[in-house]
Amino acid sequence: MGAELPDYYFRIRENGAAVFRVDTENRQRRIEMDQVAVVNVRNGEVKPHGDRTLTDEDIDAIQNWLNDRVALLARRDIDDIHRAVDHLNLTTQWVQSKASDEDLESVTDPLLLAMHDLRTVLVRKKADRLLRDSDTSD
Known part of the structure; x- marks a missing residue:
């Protein structure tokens, strides 16, 4: 060495x-x-x-x-x-342009549940931040 x-x-x-x-x-x-x-x-x-x-x-x-x-x-x-955001965009493109009915049948429910869960948490966290910011500015 x-x-x-x-x-x-x-x-x-x-x-x-x-x-x-x-x-x-x-x-x-x-x-x-x-x-x-x-x-x-x-x-x-x-x-x-x-x-x-x-x-x-x-x-x-x-x-x-x-x-x-x-x-x-x-x-x-x-x-x-950040990569997950890219993957979501690539997934959207795949769903729109390439996915077969069988492909969509196998991924739609798991994706919808995961996206719903993520959206729920993101909205709650955003609301918490907005409330906290408004409390500190008063």
Whole structure:
């Protein structure tokens, strides 16, 4: 490997990551990864691995990764929503121009229910925001 390796490696898991300290300063010049902690992205909890005590450097690296990861996941969430809008538009075009009667029979009810559910939640949230905004401007 030509590039300098980072001091920490984060193995992504469902709700966070396993944190490893990367070591290349050994006699065999092998890459060794020593697990130091587990991080939960949802609640920010950091659990040292085994009976370890995390150093200030460990905690700083983990906190920086956690902040970056939370920001990345938030950007992905909004990007997914923008993609959903695109998919709804593409679905509309497909329904109008390509869908067979059999295709429409298989997707109409699930789509209508999902769109009704989404519309209901969006309208309620919009009303809540409007009420909150009008309360703060009074």
